[in-house]
Amino acid sequence: MEPTIKETAWNPEIEKQILKQWDESHIYDFKAEGDVFVIDTPPPYPSGRPWHIGAASHYAQIDMIARTARMFGKNVLFPIGIDRNGLPVEMYTEKKHNIRMHETERGEFLKLCATALDDLEAEMIQIMKSLGLSGNFAEYYRTDSEKYRTLTQSTFIEMWKKGQIYLANRPNNYDWVTGTTIADAEITYEEIPTKLVHMKFKIKESDRTIIIASTRPELLCACQTVIVNPDDERYADVIRNKVTIPLVNREVEIRTHPSAEKEFGSGAVMVCSYGDQNDVALFRDLKLEEIAAVGMNGRMKEVAGSYAGLKVKQAREKIIEDLQNQGFVEKIENINHRTPISERSKTAIEIISMEEYYLKQKDSVEKIKELGSKIDFHPSMHKQILMNWLESISIDWPISRRRFYGTEIPIWYCKKCNEPHVPEPGRYYRPWKDPSPISKCTKCDSTEFVGEHRTFDTWMDSSVSPLYITKYKQDEEFFKKTYPTTIRPQSKDIVRTWLYYTILRCEQLTGKTPWTDAWIMGYGVDEHGAKMSKSKGNVIDPLPVIQKFGADTFRFWSASEINLGYDFRCSEQKIETTKKFLSKLWNVSRFLSGFPIINSGTLSASDKWILSELDKVIEECKKGYSEYNFFVPATALREFTWNLFAAHYIEMVKGRAYSSGFTEQERDGAIFTLHKVLSSVLILLAPITPFITDYLWQNLYSKDTVHHQKFVKSEGHEDWTRFTKEITEFNSEVWNKKKSMNLSLKDTIEMTIPENLEPFSKDLKAMHNII
Known part of the structure; x- marks a missing residue:
C-alpha cells in the first residue's frame, strides 16, 4: 500500500506554513466564558541580546502550559508582554548613543529610550512566534506604554489614599554607579x-x-x-x-x-x-x-x-x-x-540615608505567608524560596528611584508649604513635565505646585501584571471572569522579587492572591554546568538553532531535557539528537498513512497488549501534564513510541495489516489499533510538538486542527502489560540470533515461542518468519 504522505522526512520549513494557518484561522482566540484559564505570562526584558537558549526553552514550556490547558477543555488567556522600564534600558541607551543620562536633557533621553529596544524587541517577538507560542500577539503589551503606566500610577494613588505609602529619610541600599536607591x-x-x-x-x-x-x-x-x-x-x-x-x-x-x-x-x-x-x-x-x-x-x-x-x-x-x-x-x-x-550594576552597594517613598510591607508579611501557603507551587520545593524571603523582611519597600526611564511618581508638592498631593487615577501623569492637575493646596490654599522628579522601582510596574491582563478598573465584567488568574510561570531567581511583590501588591489592592498556581523553572546552564554569560562566551543564541533544526525539535529537547524546577544543560548537540525522535514519529506516520482508517476490528492478543500499554502511557501523561512537568509526558511518549510501538508492535502486526495469511477481521483489528495508537500519541504530543502533530493529524485524521482535540482518556482495557518484558526480550533474542547467524531479518529461522507468549504466536511467527 502506498503512503498518502509523500514526503520522506519531516521538513521544519513546513512550520512556517503551519504558523500562517494558525494565525489566519484564529484557533487560539480567547473567550471570557466557561472554564477560564489565565496565564500571568512573564514579560521578558529585551536588553542586550534578547534571550539565550535557556530563556527560550522557558517560554516554549509556558506555551506547553497553555496548550495543555486547552487540551483539558479550558478557555485560555495567554497574554504576551514586553518589559521595557527602568535601569537596563537606560544603560543600554547610554551605551548605544554614547551618552550619560544625567548629562542629557530628560525629554531627549526619554525619546532615545523609547525606541532603543525596538530592534531587540522585534527579534524577541520573532523567537516567540518561531517557537510556536500560542499567545495573543495581536494585543501584546509593553510595560512602558501609556496604558500600562496609567495602571501603575492608579494603583499607587489607590494605595496612597489607603495610607499604605509614606515618605521617610532612612538608610537605604544605594547603587552609586547607577545613582539610585535599590530594594x-x-x-x-x-x-x-x-x-x-x-x-x-x-x-x-x-x-x-x-x-x-x-x-x-x-x-x-x-x-x-x-x-x-x-x-x-x-x-x-x-x-x-x-x-x-x-x-x-x-x-x-x-x-x-x-x-x-x-x-x-x-x-x-x-x-x-x-x-x-x-x-x-x-x-x-x-x-x-x-x-x-x-x-x-x-x-x-x-x-x-x-x-x-x-x-x-x-x-x-x-x-x-x-x-x-x-x-x-x-x-x-x-x-x-x-x-x-x-543586581543592576554588579558593584558593591553602600548604605546611605536618603529621603524616599515607602510602601508598607512589614505589616503584610503574615498575610502573605498565609496566601503563599495556599498557592500550589510546581515543583513544591520552590515555595521555600518565598517563605525564606518573607522571614528576612525587616523594613518597608522603598519604591522611589532617582532615574528617568520609568513610570513617574504622580505627586505634586505645594510650592509654598511643600504638602504632597496626588491627582485622581485614570490618566498617565508626568509631574516633572506636566502642569499640576491640582488647582489648590488642601493645606494652605496656594495655587502653585512643583512636580515630583522621581520614578518608581520597576517592580511597581511588573507586580501589577495580573491586574493589567485582566483589565482591572477597565472592564469590570472581564475582570470578574478572569481574576484571580490561574498560574504564574517564572524562573526561580525572581521569586523574591516579581512573585513576592505581585502577591503583596495584588492582595493590598484586591484582597486576593493573584493566582492559584506558581510554576517555577530552573536555570539554563552550558554543557559543562556553568552559568551562561557573555563574558564567558558560552551563550547560545536560540534563533539560529530554531532555524536550523526547527521549533518542534527545540521544544521536544526542552521538554525531555528539563525536569521541572531543576537547572538544565544546554547544547546544540543535544538538540540535534532530539531530531531523531521526530524522524521516527514521521516514519511511523508515513507508514500508517498507507492504511485506511477503520473504526473497529477483531482485536488480537498483540492489539490488546499495545492498547493496555497505551492506557498506561495516557495515565502517565495525564499526571505529568496536570503537574505542568513536561519531562514526564515527553519521556514516556518517546519511550513508548520508539521502543514499544515502533520497535515491537508495528513489526509484530505488519504481516497482519497487509493481510498476509490472516483473516479480514484480524487485518482490521491491526489497522484499527495502529491508527488508534498513533492518533492518541499525536494528541498527547501536541502541547510539546505542536507543528508536526498538527500536520500529521490533518493529513491522517481530520481537516480540523489537533489543537482543538480534547485530552485522550484511557479506556480501561484489560491489563496485558505483564507480557511486555517477555515480548521485548523474545524479539531481541530472535534478532540477536539472526545477527549471529548472518541472517537478514526477513530470513526464516527455527525458534520455539515461549508458552506464555502463545497468544501472540501467530503475529510473532509472521514477524520473524519463524518455522
Missing part, C-alpha cells in the same frame, strides 16, 4: 576576596588597647561606638570607658549589646554608619547619631578628612597603609567576605 530584593551576595584588618583602639587613661577587626576601615570616621557582649568577662571592667579611634583621633564609648559575638574576632565591634544592615539596626537600637561618610557619587565625604574625594576602595587601601605605618594594625587576614552586590 533588598535587588541585591545579590558574592564571596569577594577582602582584607580583614585587626586594628588597635587605645582605651582612654589606660595602657590597654582593644582589638577590632573590620573589612571596612574606610568607615573609621563614621564610628560612633564600640560594642561588646554584656556576658563577655574580658571587657567587664572597661564598659562605659572611652576608646580613641585610630587615625581619626576621636573618642567613642564602649557599650554592651547582645549582637556582639564573643567568639568572633576579639568580641569587640565598631558600629559605623553604615557598614552593613547590622550597623543600621544598631544605630536605631542605640539611638546613635549618623555620620555620613560616603556620598552619592561613591566617594568619601569631607568628614573623612584627608581621604575625602577618594572612591571607597581607594580610601580603604590608603587607610590600611596609614594604619600600618602608624602602628595601629595587629594583623591583616585575607578572607572571602559575603558582600552585597547590586
Whole structure:
C-alpha cells in the first residue's frame, strides 16, 4: 500500500506554513466564558541580546502550559508582554548613543529610550512566534506604554489614599554607579576576596588597647561606638570607658549589646554608619547619631578628612597603609567576605540615608505567608524560596528611584508649604513635565505646585501584571471572569522579587492572591554546568538553532531535557539528537498513512497488549501534564513510541495489516489499533510538538486542527502489560540470533515461542518468519 504522505522526512520549513494557518484561522482566540484559564505570562526584558537558549526553552514550556490547558477543555488567556522600564534600558541607551543620562536633557533621553529596544524587541517577538507560542500577539503589551503606566500610577494613588505609602529619610541600599536607591530584593551576595584588618583602639587613661577587626576601615570616621557582649568577662571592667579611634583621633564609648559575638574576632565591634544592615539596626537600637561618610557619587565625604574625594576602595587601601605605618594594625587576614552586590550594576552597594517613598510591607508579611501557603507551587520545593524571603523582611519597600526611564511618581508638592498631593487615577501623569492637575493646596490654599522628579522601582510596574491582563478598573465584567488568574510561570531567581511583590501588591489592592498556581523553572546552564554569560562566551543564541533544526525539535529537547524546577544543560548537540525522535514519529506516520482508517476490528492478543500499554502511557501523561512537568509526558511518549510501538508492535502486526495469511477481521483489528495508537500519541504530543502533530493529524485524521482535540482518556482495557518484558526480550533474542547467524531479518529461522507468549504466536511467527 502506498503512503498518502509523500514526503520522506519531516521538513521544519513546513512550520512556517503551519504558523500562517494558525494565525489566519484564529484557533487560539480567547473567550471570557466557561472554564477560564489565565496565564500571568512573564514579560521578558529585551536588553542586550534578547534571550539565550535557556530563556527560550522557558517560554516554549509556558506555551506547553497553555496548550495543555486547552487540551483539558479550558478557555485560555495567554497574554504576551514586553518589559521595557527602568535601569537596563537606560544603560543600554547610554551605551548605544554614547551618552550619560544625567548629562542629557530628560525629554531627549526619554525619546532615545523609547525606541532603543525596538530592534531587540522585534527579534524577541520573532523567537516567540518561531517557537510556536500560542499567545495573543495581536494585543501584546509593553510595560512602558501609556496604558500600562496609567495602571501603575492608579494603583499607587489607590494605595496612597489607603495610607499604605509614606515618605521617610532612612538608610537605604544605594547603587552609586547607577545613582539610585535599590530594594533588598535587588541585591545579590558574592564571596569577594577582602582584607580583614585587626586594628588597635587605645582605651582612654589606660595602657590597654582593644582589638577590632573590620573589612571596612574606610568607615573609621563614621564610628560612633564600640560594642561588646554584656556576658563577655574580658571587657567587664572597661564598659562605659572611652576608646580613641585610630587615625581619626576621636573618642567613642564602649557599650554592651547582645549582637556582639564573643567568639568572633576579639568580641569587640565598631558600629559605623553604615557598614552593613547590622550597623543600621544598631544605630536605631542605640539611638546613635549618623555620620555620613560616603556620598552619592561613591566617594568619601569631607568628614573623612584627608581621604575625602577618594572612591571607597581607594580610601580603604590608603587607610590600611596609614594604619600600618602608624602602628595601629595587629594583623591583616585575607578572607572571602559575603558582600552585597547590586543586581543592576554588579558593584558593591553602600548604605546611605536618603529621603524616599515607602510602601508598607512589614505589616503584610503574615498575610502573605498565609496566601503563599495556599498557592500550589510546581515543583513544591520552590515555595521555600518565598517563605525564606518573607522571614528576612525587616523594613518597608522603598519604591522611589532617582532615574528617568520609568513610570513617574504622580505627586505634586505645594510650592509654598511643600504638602504632597496626588491627582485622581485614570490618566498617565508626568509631574516633572506636566502642569499640576491640582488647582489648590488642601493645606494652605496656594495655587502653585512643583512636580515630583522621581520614578518608581520597576517592580511597581511588573507586580501589577495580573491586574493589567485582566483589565482591572477597565472592564469590570472581564475582570470578574478572569481574576484571580490561574498560574504564574517564572524562573526561580525572581521569586523574591516579581512573585513576592505581585502577591503583596495584588492582595493590598484586591484582597486576593493573584493566582492559584506558581510554576517555577530552573536555570539554563552550558554543557559543562556553568552559568551562561557573555563574558564567558558560552551563550547560545536560540534563533539560529530554531532555524536550523526547527521549533518542534527545540521544544521536544526542552521538554525531555528539563525536569521541572531543576537547572538544565544546554547544547546544540543535544538538540540535534532530539531530531531523531521526530524522524521516527514521521516514519511511523508515513507508514500508517498507507492504511485506511477503520473504526473497529477483531482485536488480537498483540492489539490488546499495545492498547493496555497505551492506557498506561495516557495515565502517565495525564499526571505529568496536570503537574505542568513536561519531562514526564515527553519521556514516556518517546519511550513508548520508539521502543514499544515502533520497535515491537508495528513489526509484530505488519504481516497482519497487509493481510498476509490472516483473516479480514484480524487485518482490521491491526489497522484499527495502529491508527488508534498513533492518533492518541499525536494528541498527547501536541502541547510539546505542536507543528508536526498538527500536520500529521490533518493529513491522517481530520481537516480540523489537533489543537482543538480534547485530552485522550484511557479506556480501561484489560491489563496485558505483564507480557511486555517477555515480548521485548523474545524479539531481541530472535534478532540477536539472526545477527549471529548472518541472517537478514526477513530470513526464516527455527525458534520455539515461549508458552506464555502463545497468544501472540501467530503475529510473532509472521514477524520473524519463524518455522
